[in-house]
Structures are given as C-alpha cells and as structure tokens.
Amino acid sequence: MPVSPATALPVESLVGPPAPVRGGSLSRRQGRVGWLFILPSMTGFLVFTLVPLIAGLGIAFTDWNVVSGLSGINLVGLDNFRGLLTDPMFWSSAGRTLFYAGLAVPGTMVGGLLLGLALNLDVPGRAVLRAVFFLPHIVTSIAIGMIWLLLLNPQNGVVNNALRTLGITEPPSWLVSESWSLPSLILIAIWSGVGYCAVIYLAGIQSLPQELYEAAMLDGAGVWRRFRTITWPSLMPTTTFLGVTLVISQSQGFGLINFLTAGGPGTSTTTLSYYMYQEGFQYYRFGYAAAIGVMSFLGVIVVSALLWRYQKGRGLYT
Amino acid sequence: MSATIAPIRTRRRRRELTMRWGVGALLWLLAVAFVVPFVWMLSSSLKRNIDVFVVPMNWIPDPVQWLNYVEVWIGSGSLLRFFGNSLLVSGTSLVGDLLTASMAGYAFAMLRFRGRDRIFFIYLATAVVPSQLLLVPRFMFFQQLGLYNTLWALILPGLFTLYGTFLMRQFFVASPPELGEAARIDGANEWQVFWRIYLPLARPMLAALGIISFVGSWNDYETPLVMLSTENLYTIPLGLTTFIDGDGGLSAGLAMAASFSAVLPLIVIFLLFQRHFVAALAHTGIK
Numbered sequence: 012m013p014v015s016p017a018t019a020l021p022v023e024s025l026v027g028p029p030a031p032v033r034g035g036s037l038s039r040r041q042g043r044v045g046w047l048f049i050l051p052s053m054t055g056f057l058v059f060t061l062v063p064l065i066a067g068l069g070i071a072f073t074d075w076n077v078v079s080g081l082s083g084i085n086l087v088g089l090d091n092f093r094g095l096l097t098d099p100m101f102w103s104s105a106g107r108t109l110f111y112a113g114l115a116v117p118g119t120m121v122g123g124l125l126l127g128l129a130l131n132l133d134v135p136g137r138a139v140l141r142a143v144f145f146l147p148h149i150v151t152s153i154a155i156g157m158i159w160l161l162l163l164n165p166q167n168g169v170v171n172n173a174l175r176t177l178g179i180t181e182p183p184s185w186l187v188s189e190s191w192s193l194p195s196l197i198l199i200a201i202w203s204g205v206g207y208c209a210v211i212y213l214a215g216i217q218s219l220p221q222e223l224y225e226a227a228m229l230d231g232a233g234v235w236r237r238f239r240t241i242t243w244p245s246l247m248p249t250t251t252f253l254g255v256t257l258v259i260s261q262s263q264g265f266g267l268i269n270f271l272t273a274g275g276p277g278t279s280t281t282t283l284s285y286y287m288y289q290e291g292f293q294y295y296r297f298g299y300a301a302a303i304g305v306m307s308f309l310g311v312i313v314v315s316a317l318l319w320r321y322q323k324g325r326g327l328y329t
Numbered sequence: 330m331s332a333t334i335a336p337i338r339t340r341r342r343r344r345e346l347t348m349r350w351g352v353g354a355l356l357w358l359l360a361v362a363f364v365v366p367f368v369w370m371l372s373s374s375l376k377r378n379i380d381v382f383v384v385p386m387n388w389i390p391d392p393v394q395w396l397n398y399v400e401v402w403i404g405s406g407s408l409l410r411f412f413g414n415s416l417l418v419s420g421t422s423l424v425g426d427l428l429t430a431s432m433a434g435y436a437f438a439m440l441r442f443r444g445r446d447r448i449f450f451i452y453l454a455t456a457v458v459p460s461q462l463l464l465v466p467r468f469m470f471f472q473q474l475g476l477y478n479t480l481w482a483l484i485l486p487g488l489f490t491l492y493g494t495f496l497m498r499q500f501f502v503a504s505p506p507e508l509g510e511a512a513r514i515d516g517a518n519e520w521q522v523f524w525r526i527y528l529p530l531a532r533p534m535l536a537a538l539g540i541i542s543f544v545g546s547w548n549d550y551e552t553p554l555v556m557l558s559t560e561n562l563y564t565i566p567l568g569l570t571t572f573i574d575g576d577g578g579l580s581a582g583l584a585m586a587a588s589f590s591a592v593l594p595l596i597v598i599f600l601l602f603q604r605h606f607v608a609a610l611a612h613t614g615i616k
Contacts, residue, residue, distance in 0.1 A: 044519040045442030052433030053448070055489025060455055063466035070465060126356075132345075134353030142603060143360045146367065149599045149606075151548045153566040154588040158366045161373070161581055167382040169369060206363070210607055228341075255457065263459035266550040270570060284461055292555050297465050304462045315457065 071301040076294075091302035100278070100286060101303065108283040108307070111193060112262045115200040120253055122201060123208020128242075130209060131216045141213070144206030152203070156270045159199050160186065189279040192272050196280060199271075200261060208253055215249040216242065251322045255315045262311055283307040370592075374398070374585035381581035397586035401572070408587055410561065411568030418480055418564055419546040422487030426542045427535055429489045434497025435523055439506065449498070456491050464555050471556060482556035483564065487546050493538050496609065500534040501527065537609030540602050544595060565591045 071091055075084045095101045126144060130137055147155055162169045165184035174182035183191040219242065227237050265284040268274065274281035274289065281289070283303060291300030368388070373381045374397055375390040401408050436442070437449050471482040508530075509522045517525070528535075550566035557563060560571060569591055572584040599606060 041440045041519065042442040045436045045440035045445060048436035048440060048519075048523070049433045049448070052429040052489055052494055055429060055486075056452065056455075056491070058470075059467065059486040059489065060458070060463065060491070061451070063463040063470065064455060064458055066466040066469070067462055070469075075469075126359075129352045129356055132349045132352050134349055134356055136353070136357070140356050140360055141607075142600065143363050145607075146363060146596070146599070149544055149548075149595050150592050151550070151566050151569070151588075151595070153550055153569045154370075154592045157569065157584050157588045158370050161381070161585070162366060162369065164382070169386060172386070202363075207610070210610060214607075214610075259457060259459050263461040264551070265461065266554065266566075269554065270550070287461070288555075291465050292468070297469070301465050304465065308459065308462050311457070311459070 067301050068305060070298055071305045073298045075297045076299075087298070091299050092306070094299065095302055095306060100281070101283075101306075103278065104281045104283045104286040105307075105310070107193060107279075107281065108262050108310075111197060111200075111282055112258055114194075115197045115204075115261050116254065116257045118197065118201040119204040119208055119257060120250065122205040123253070124212050124246075124250075126205060126209035127212030127216055128238075130213050141206075141210065144209055146206065147203040148207040152267050153270055155199065155203055156267050159195075160271060163195060186272055187276055189276050192276060192279045196268065196271065199267070204257065208257075211249060211253060212246065215246050219245050247322045251318055254318045258314050258318075259311055262307060283310075367592075370585050370589055373581060374589045376582050378580050378582045381585070394582060397582045398590070401583055401586045401590060408565075408568065408590055411563050411565050414480060414562060414568075415547055415564040418483045418487065419543050421484050422546045423539055423543045425484075425488030426490050426493045427539055430493030430497045430538060431528060431531060431535065432523070433494045434499075435501050435527060437494070437498045438501035439504070439509065439527070440519070452491055452494060456495070461551065464551070468555055477556060478558050478562065480562055483546075483549075483552055486552070487542075490542065493542060496534065496538050497531065500531055504530055533605060534609070536602065537605040540598060540606050541609055544598070547595065 072086060072088060073084050074087045074090070130141055134140065163171075163185040165171060165182075165187055168185075170185070171182040185191050185195045223241050224237060227241060232240070262282075263284050265282070265288040268280050268282060268285045269288065272280040274285050284307060287300050287303040287307065290296045290303060372388050372390055375393050375395065376397075377392070377394050380387075380390065380394075403409065437445060467482075467486065468477070471477045471479075476482050476485075504527060508526050512522050512526050547564075548566060549564070553562075553564050553567045557567065560568075563571065569584075569587055572580065572587045
C-alpha cells in the first residue's frame with residue numbers, strides 16, 4: 012500500500028515548498044495562466060463556501076425567518092445570541108452534544124487505535140479484516156440506521172432477543188427510551204467510525220521507522236514502554252487530525268439523529284446540531300438557527316485549539 | 330555478538346507468533362460483530378415482512394421473498410428513480426470535482442502567480458468549517474435563484490471540494506518540475522503541460538479522489554434533506570427513508586431490500602478500489 016511517509020504532518024507543512032523561481036517572461040505568463048487554472052475552483056469556493064460562511068455569520072445577527080421573508084429582514088444585533096443564553100433548550104442540547112461527542116469521539120479513537128495496533132501485527136487475513144471493519148464507513152448512514160433501527164427494536168429486535176436468552180429479562184428499549192437513546196446513538200457512531208480510525212492509525216503506524224523499535228528492543232523496552240515512548244508520541248499528529256475531524260463530524264451532523272430519533276423521545280437526542288436543523292428547516296427561524304450554528308462552531312474551534320495545544324511539544328518530532 | 334542475541338531472538342519470535350494468532354482470533358471474533366448486521370440485512374431483505382421478527386430467527390429465509398426486490402425496484406415508490414437521481418448528482422459532481430480540483434491543485438503546487446500562497450491559506454483556513462454551518466446561507470441562495478427543490482442545489486456545490494484541491498495539490502507538490510520544463514522548451518503551452526504531462530501522472534490520485542467524491546456525494550443525506558421537498562427528486566439516502574410506513578413502522582423486508590440495493594454498489598466499488606481508497610484516506614492524515 013503506497014502510504015506517503017509524510018502521513019500526518021502538521022498543517023504548516025502544506026504551504027511550502029514554493030514552486031521554483033523561473034525566468035521573467037515565463038513567470039508573467041504563468042501568472043495569468045495560474046489564475047485561469049484556479050478560476051473554476053475559486054468560483055466554487057467563493058460561491059459555495061466563503062460567501063455562505065460570511066453570510067451565515069451575518070444572518071446570525073438578523074431576525075430572518077419564513078414570515079419576514081428576505082425583504083422583511085432586520086438587523087437585531089446580538090438579540091439571537093442573548094436569546095440563546097436564556098434558552099434552556101440551547102443549554103440542554105449543548106450538554107447533550109458534549110455528552111455525545113465526549114463519548115463517541117474518544118470511544119471511536121481508542122477503538123481505532125487498538126484495532127490499528129492489532130492489525131499491524133500482521134494477523135492472518137489482515138486485508139479481509141481491514142475491509143470488514145472499514146465497511147460501515149463507506150455505507151450510506153441511512154442504511155446503517157435502518158439496520159440498527161430493526162436490530163435494536165425493543166420488543167422483537169435481534170439484540171434484545173439475544174439479551175433475553177442471556178437471562179436479561181428487561182433489556183433496554185434503546186432508541187425509544189429517553190435514557191438509552193443517546194447512548195444507542197453513541198454506540199452506533201462508534202461502530203461505524205472505528206474502522207476508519209483503524210485504517211488511518213494503521214497507515215500512521217506503518218510509516219514509523221522500524222529502527223527505533225529495534226533499538227528500543229535491544230535496550231530491553233517492553234511492549235508497553237515501546238508504545239508509550241515511540242508509537243504514541245509519533246502518532247500524535249494523526250491523533251490530532253482524527254480528533255479534530257471527528258469532533259467536527261460528530262458534533263455537527265444531524266442526519267442520522269433526524270432519521271433514527273428525530274431528536275426524541277422527548278428531547279433526549281436533541282443535540283445542538285439537531286436543534287439548529289429544527290429551528291432552521293422545520294420552523295424556518297433562519298437567524299436563530301444561524302446563531303446556534305455559530306455557537307456550536309465556536310465550540311468546535313475551542314475544542315480543536317485545545318487538542319492542538321495538547322499535542323504540541325508531545326510529538327516525537329516536534 | 331550474534332551468538333548471544335540468537336536465543337533471545339527465537340524466544341521473542343515464538344512469543345510474537347502466539348501473540349499474532351491470539352490477537353488474530355480476537356479480531357476475527359470482533360469482525361463477526363461488523364459482518365452480522367449486514368448479513369442480517371441481506372437475509373431480512375429476502376423475507377416477508379412478518380417473518381423478519383420471528384423468534385428464533387432464521388438466517389435462511391423461508392419462503393424466499395424475491396418479490397421484495399421487484400417491489401422495491403419497480404413498485405410504486407420506485408428505487409429506480411432515486412438511483413437515477415443519485416447517479417446524475419454523484420456522476421456530475423465526480424467529473425466536476427476531478428477537473429476543478431486537479432486544475433487548482435496543479436496551479437497551487439506548480440505554477441507561480443501573485444497571491445497564490447495567500448489564496449491557498451484562505452482555502453486552508455476554511456477547511457474546518459462544517460458544511461452544516463453553510464446550509465442556511467446556501468438554502469437562502471438557492472431559494473433566491475429558484476434552484477431550491479431542484480437537483481442543481483445538490484450538483485452545483487459538489488462540483489468543487491476543498492478536500493479534492495488539497496489532495497491534488499499534495500500530489501503535484503511531490504511531482505518532478507523538470508518534466509514541465511522540458512516540455513515548455515519543446516514549445517508546449519501551459520495547458521498542454523498540465524493536460525498531457527502532469528495529469529496522466531496523477532491517475533492513481535484521480536482514481537482515489539474520484540471514489541471518495543462519488544461515495545461522499547452518493548451517501549449525502551443532509552443536503553438533500555434540506556434542499557429537496559419533492560419525492561421525485563430524492564437521491565438514494567433520502568429515498569430509503571420513504572420505505573418507512575406512513576404509521577411510522579417499517580415494512581422491514583422491503584426496507585432491507587431497498588437498503589441492500591443501495592449499499593451493494595458501494596460495497597462493490599469499495600472492494601474493487603480498496604487500495605486506492607485506503608491510500609487516499611491515509612494521505613488525508615496530512616490535512
């Protein structure tokens with residue numbers, strides 16, 4: 012597998028190296044051509060990312076909703092944000108997002124790291140195993156949801172039937188129980204994401220220089236020591252990368268929640284992202300929805316920055 | 330020296346061998362938990378709705394209900410249309426993404442022009458912005474253009490991805506600049522240098538990006554959920570949800586037949602291009 016040795020370099024490394032400096036007329040010609048080359052991509056970037064991003068930030072300061080329409084839109088300053096601070100639903104859904112991402116992200120990563128380490132042992136049938144663990148990651152999340160919806164059916168789903176034969180007479184009601192719905196979603200998230208993490212970790216592990224391990228073994232370092240002093244610090248950039256991307260995907264997604272529980276039962280699975288979806292696309296309070304989106308994105312930035320700071324100075328090569 | 334190390338080596342080797350088989354056995358056991366739901370899906374897709382929840386469950390459907398697939402594919406709420414929509418959206422996105430990403434990635438890596446690094450930095454800075462944050466403004470945009478509830482609302486944003494641009498730039502940064510220099514001396518223009526020399530080199534990367542782009546767009550549920558309201562226009566993931574009964578229950582056999590039909594192409598694509606796919610994902614660790 013052609014894995015780049017550069018796997019998991021920090022962001023700064025992307026900007027260099029600069030293209031070689033060329034002669035005068037050629038570089039002027041390239042100047043124009045360069046712009047033509049990035050024109051299609053730039054157009055898409057401006058229209059579908061940069062402008063919506065700025066507009067999204069702007070909308071958060073307006074009272075735009077389906078009644079007002081675009082013509083009746085008013086700037087309301089910080090009203091939406093002030094409203095959020097006193098909105099109990101905002102705080103409870105923020106709490107549920109923290110709970111959800113706080114368990115799903117580390118759960119997926121630890122599971123993925125263990126799987127990656129295990130797969131690195133060159134176990135029999137490794138390629139098949141890797142494909143099997145990875146499978147849920149490429150499959151439509153709605154199909155995954157469908158399967159689990161049926162498997163976790165409280166009355167006659169396969170899971171609860173199995174639990175009953177094991178002697179658990181009152182197994183949980185999973186997705187239809189207020190106390191089990193969010194944990195069920197977390198389990199499904201871990202089940203679908205762990206193979207992806209394993210593949211990324213495995214690529215990282217395989218790009219580590221073997222000599223380090225040889226040297227450590229000659230020094231008599233055991234399995235745990237080798238992991239703690241070589242593997243873990245070397246994988247720090249991979250861990251940060253996975254941490255940040257998973258925090259984003261787990262805290263911002265609302266698709267599977269919408270399909271499986273629609274935020275319920277009660278409000279037990281209404282996370283921040285689902286709350287935003289509800290406000291925006293069910294009640295059409297776009298201004299308020301945008302404000303929720305901005306707050307939740309700020310949360311993501313804070314968490315990412317913390318992860319970044321944590322890994323700095325702890326990596327093997329930094 | 331080697332004489333003293335040898336016995337340690339064999340002991341270590343033996344221990345490694347037992348560990349490999351032990352861990353292997355554990356992994357295979359765990360793998361069952363990942364395969365069984367899919368096997369159950371296949372099995373249920375061939376059962377009558379009432380047989381899906383029979384206890385104890387039968388892995389082999391009896392009677393085998395091939396009609397589920399007939400119903401799902403050409404029945405009233407036909408999967409065929411959803412498939413067509415998905416193919417159109419994902420296919421167009423795939424071609425567009427490959428073209429815009431390779432051109433921009435090439436320019437960012439190989440061509441020298443004013444503002445290049447600054448623009449690329451802005452690209453980078455927005456990489457962590459979740460697409461969900463952009464949904465409200467995009468919704469507004471498409472509504473104003475009259476493109477809300479058309480497939481354009483899915484196709485247009487898919488023609489360009491930051492991710493693709495990064496991946497392609499990463500590839501071209503590592504390509505030898507000498508090839509282009511030689512071609513320029515022979516009189517090739519910049520487009521020819523790109524199209525005839527560097528793009529063919531990038532074939533494996535294009536394959537990888539193509540798969541990732543296609544699968545991502547094929548599986549997208551949130552964008553169509555927000556942008557579409559007519560069932561005729563639904564793509565696969567949204568279409569799948571229509572196999573839930575009006576009363577909220579599932580017609581389990583039909584739902585599983587539809588799900589399996591939706592999932593099968595992905596599994597085939599994945600198994601065929603697994604190497605490319607995994608390599609590309611590993612590359613993105615760079616991001």
